Amino acid sequence: xxxxxxxxxxxxxxxTVPEPRASRAPLxxxxxxxxxxxxxxxxxxxxxxxxxxxxxxxxxxxxPVLILKNWHEIxxxxxxxxxxxxxxxxxxxxxLLTALLGAPEAYILNRMSGRWRGxxxxxILGPLLISVVARTLGWALLFGGSNGLANKLLLSLGLIAxxxxxxxxxxxxxxALVHVMMPFMVLSVWAALQRLDSQVxxxxxxxxxxxxxxxxxxxxxxVMPGVLSGAIIVFSLSASAFATPAIIGGRRLKVAATLAxxxxxxxxxxxxxxxxxxxxxxxxxxxxxxxxxxxxxxYAEVFR
Amino acid sequence: xxxxxxxxAPLLELEHVAKAFGSHVAVEDFxxxxxxxxxxxxxxxxxxxxxxxxQMIAGFLSPSRGTIRLQGRDLTxxxxxxxxxxxxxxxxxxFPHMTAAENVAFGLEMQRVGKAERTERVRAALAMVGLAGYxxxxxRRMSGGQQQRVALARALVIRPSVLLLDEPLSNxxxxxxxxxxxELRQIQRDLxxxxxxxxxxxxxxxxxxxxxxxMSKGRIEQIGTPxxxxxxxxxxxxxxxxxxxNDFSARIEGAAPARIVAGGWSAPAPAGLRGPVTISVRPxxxxxxxxxxxxRVAARIFQGNHWLFQCETECGPAIVVRPNDGLxxxxxxxxxxxxxxxxxxxxxxxxxxAGAAA
Numbered sequence: 001x002x003x004x005x006x007x008x009x010x011x012x013x014x015x016t017v018p019e020p021r022a023s024r025a026p027l028x029x030x031x032x033x034x035x036x037x038x039x040x041x042x043x044x045x046x047x048x049x050x051x052x053x054x055x056x057x058x059x060x061x062x063x064p065v066l067i068l069k070n071w072h073e074i075x076x077x078x079x080x081x082x083x084x085x086x087x088x089x090x091x092x093x094x095x096l097l098t099a100l101l102g103a104p105e106a107y108i109l110n111r112m113s114g115r116w117r118g119x120x121x122x123x124i125l126g127p128l129l130i131s132v133v134a135r136t137l138g139w140a141l142l143f144g145g146s147n148g149l150a151n152k153l154l155l156s157l158g159l160i161a162x163x164x165x166x167x168x169x170x171x172x173x174x175x176a177l178v179h180v181m182m183p184f185m186v187l188s189v190w191a192a193l194q195r196l197d198s199q200v201x202x203x204x205x206x207x208x209x210x211x212x213x214x215x216x217x218x219x220x221x222x223v224m225p226g227v228l229s230g231a232i233i234v235f236s237l238s239a240s241a242f243a244t245p246a247i248i249g250g251r252r253l254k255v256a257a258t259l260a261x262x263x264x265x266x267x268x269x270x271x272x273x274x275x276x277x278x279x280x281x282x283x284x285x286x287x288x289x290x291x292x293x294x295x296x297x298x299y300a301e302v303f304r
Numbered sequence: 305x306x307x308x309x310x311x312x313a314p315l316l317e318l319e320h321v322a323k324a325f326g327s328h329v330a331v332e333d334f335x336x337x338x339x340x341x342x343x344x345x346x347x348x349x350x351x352x353x354x355x356x357x358x359q360m361i362a363g364f365l366s367p368s369r370g371t372i373r374l375q376g377r378d379l380t381x382x383x384x385x386x387x388x389x390x391x392x393x394x395x396x397x398x399f400p401h402m403t404a405a406e407n408v409a410f411g412l413e414m415q416r417v418g419k420a421e422r423t424e425r426v427r428a429a430l431a432m433v434g435l436a437g438y439x440x441x442x443x444r445r446m447s448g449g450q451q452q453r454v455a456l457a458r459a460l461v462i463r464p465s466v467l468l469l470d471e472p473l474s475n476x477x478x479x480x481x482x483x484x485x486x487e488l489r490q491i492q493r494d495l496x497x498x499x500x501x502x503x504x505x506x507x508x509x510x511x512x513x514x515x516x517x518x519m520s521k522g523r524i525e526q527i528g529t530p531x532x533x534x535x536x537x538x539x540x541x542x543x544x545x546x547x548x549x550n551d552f553s554a555r556i557e558g559a560a561p562a563r564i565v566a567g568g569w570s571a572p573a574p575a576g577l578r579g580p581v582t583i584s585v586r587p588x589x590x591x592x593x594x595x596x597x598x599x600r601v602a603a604r605i606f607q608g609n610h611w612l613f614q615c616e617t618e619c620g621p622a623i624v625v626r627p628n629d630g631l632x633x634x635x636x637x638x639x640x641x642x643x644x645x646x647x648x649x650x651x652x653x654x655x656x657x658a659g660a661a662a
Contacts, residue, residue, distance in 0.1 A: 199397035202364055205384045206391040207462060208414035217410075221401040299401075 052275035062270055070275035080259075080276070087256040087280070090170055091239035094177040095231045101178070102185030103227050107219070109186070110193040128183050136247045139176040143167045143248070168252045176244045181237060185230040192226025225299045228291070236288050240280060256280040313376075315340045315498050316361070316466055321370035323356050330356040332522045334370070338466070338500065343492055345501045345509035348519035349545070354502045357519075358468055361500065363387050374465060385414075390464030390497075394471040396455040398443040404430060404454045405439035411462035429461040430454075432491065449480045456488070460495065467492070469501040473508060485511060506546050510534060518542045540584070540652060549584045552597070552619040554651075556581065564651065566619045567597040571646040582652045587612075587625040589648035592634060596643030597622075604636050617642065 052070055055063040074080045109120055127135055142150045143166035151163040166172035196219065204218045242257040249255065254262070256276060263273030314337035321334040331353040338344050346354035359365040361372060363384030372379045379387060399407050405426050412422045430436055433453035443451050452472060459467060472488075473481045489512050492499050503509050509516050510530040518525040518533055518541075526538040537543035540551075554566040556573050564573040566583060599615040599622060611633050613624040622642060626633060634640050 197395055197397055199393045199395050200399060202362075202384070203391065203393060203397035203458075204399070204410070205364075206362060206387070206389060207411035207458070208385050208388075209410070210385060213414070218399060222399075 048274045049278055051271055052278050054271040054274075056269050056271045070272045073272065074275055074279060083254055083256055083259050083276075084279070084283070086170065086253075087239055090173055090177065090245070090255060091235050093170075093174050094181060094238040095235040097174065097178045098181050098185040098234045099227050099231055102182055102230065103189045103223065105182075106186045106189035106193060107215075107223075110190065124186050125183050127179070132180055132243045133247070135180060136176050136244045139172070139179065140167065140247055143172055167248060168250050170249075170253065172248045173245050173253065173255075176248050177238050177241060180241070180244055181234040184233045184237065185227075188230030188233060189223055189226045192223045196222055225295060228295045228299075232288055232291050232295075235291075236284050239284055239287075313340075314338055315342075315375060316500075317371075317373040318357070318361070319371045319373070321357065321360060321367045321372060323353070323360060323365060324368045329522050331360070331367075334524060336517060336524075336527065338498060340498055341496045342515065343489075343499045343501070343513045345503055345513040345516045346519060347503055347506060347509040347516050347545070348525075349504055351521075352519040353522040354504075354517075354519050355470060358470055358500065358502045361466070362389055362391055362468055388462070388465055390459030390462060390467045392452075392455045392459050392467070392469045392472045394474060396443070396451045396475075398451055398454055398458070400443055403440050403442055404435060404446070404457075407443065407454055408458045408461050411458060415462060425461055429457040432460070433457045434487070448476055449484065452476065452484065456491070460491070460497065464497065467497045467499040469499065471502055471504070474503070474505070481508075488512065510546070518545060520545070535586075537584075537650065543584050543650065548587050548623055550587060550590070550620070550622045551582050551584050552617070552622070554581050554583050554619065555579075567617060568595060568641065569597040569643060574651070577651065583649045584652065585644050585649045587623040590622065590624045590642050590644050591626075592624070592640045593643035594641065596641040599640050599642050601634050601636055601638050601640060604633065615640070615642065 050066075051062075053066045053068070055065050055067055055069060057063070105124070109117060109124070112120060142148055147163075148166065150166060151160075154160045155163065164171075166175070200218060200222075201214055204214045209217065240257055241255075242261065245253070245255045246258050246261070249258065251262075257280065260273045260276040260280065263269045263276060267273075316338040318334050318336045321331060322329070323331040334353075334357055336344070346357060348354050356365060360367045361379075363379065363382065366380065374387070399410065402410070408426045408429050409422055412425060417425070427436070427439070430439060433456050435450060435453050435457065438446070438450065438454075441450075443454065446454065452475075455472070469488075473484050476484060485508060492512075501509065501512060510533075513530060515527060516530050516533050517527050520541050526533050526542045528536075528538075533542060534546050537546060537549075543549045552566045554564055556562050556577050556579060557565045557570075562573040562575075562577070563570045564577070564581065564583070597617050597619060599617040601613050602616050603614040605612040605614075606628075608628070610628050611626045613626070613634070615622040615624060624642065
């Protein structure tokens, strides 16, 4: 009986007829997404790249020619080097700080008991529900000149002698960015911690390892991929961040994103703005892809 | 029953150890003394408290009551990292970011063993578990059996006073499990390491250990040698958990001398027994004979090296196992008579049946 059923089953499923249609189906299914991707990513991106090679003059506007004027200007004028240097510096320091603060935060969170963990996870992820602009304006209020709350607090605690400048400084931008980016780091490390087998820590303990050794030799190496992928997310978001540097840094402290914005909307030099934007994008893609490849090669064993 | 095995100076002692999680009692009044070099198994179904007991010995849980002593020293306040026990976990718990050799070397590093000695001991430990040449493999590139061996080498290389095995073979397939059982037994005998094995697999417990601790619902049902617990189960639970058993309802008839009667089978009854009783007999101890309990063969199942018969009798269903010795066996539907020697059965009073604890 069962043998007969087993032999009729493959025959009952017609193997040859629907095969070609079945193999074409995925193509049709991805088509809408492909069209959307082409329409809102590929086409504008190509146009921006083309735009960066166009000429621009105060009185003649944009001329659709293909020249290297903008690229030459960016390459030779130290002003742009300073902008990109600052962008890179802010993004790196922000990434470092979120990793240093976020990884322990996620670890502590992971060790909390159920109810507290829920509350604190909400506290950490809560800011994601509020607009970046609102959050950054909050920081602007706290920093606000020498009479800002932050300075008053530090002065009254006796930690500083005279008010620190926060607004329009890199320090201020970094502080606000760290706050904005923290949830991404915590989530990323948290995901890595979830994969940890709690028995592994017990095993290390039974072999004579103290809590610090377990943290350093057992937990950290396993969580490192999470920290690094969090770092890649935070770095790329910080380097291309617009709202936070625009509000805290203002006109005086420009980064690549605000520079491109100003070229487009204030100077109306679209080609130059496009060149800045394309350079930022290309740089980011290179750094992120490179870092990702490094992480995957280094931690191949942990990822498998 | 176990006094002949108890030594003068036990290595590990558990005295009235109990563990409660809130109102749930996981382990109740656990008392056991383990002799140096002994292999003891904690055997029971899941949730019987065997793993909880092991974790208390390891120090990952602290007992609610009672004391645990290792070489006469109270372990209760000793941190797990200072107990010097070797543990093999059910999930192996290898360090995934380290190679096999690094995994094994970790415990020696913690003991600050010099590099030359460390390398040599790691090599020897991996060779002992049959993994010479696998030093540079990462755990994720190894099979379950190989990971298991690394975990064993890692636990043994630190020369632990007691080796704790938490269901170490339950993730392996049947054939590999059997191989590992033999190997584990060999390694344990060679090294003489005192070992405690937690398992729900009765064959594993019976074939590996010197003594078996059968547990149920947080309590010890019986402590004894594998043979003891199998042949003279102290309770209905032990009888049923350790292999199959037949329960027949029987009567005590006559007086001085009284006889215990199950259908057409009878034997002299022990003194002082009255009323209806339950007798239990292992399937392999029942034979087909000329006289005895009348039965009908309901089903006959061929299992390679033996035959399994399901029979119906007036005293209840019976399972009979006969070796496949090439002799003629009764067919299905045939009327037979079942007999067994009186020393092969255990008698339980019906009235005690409900609370049949040790």
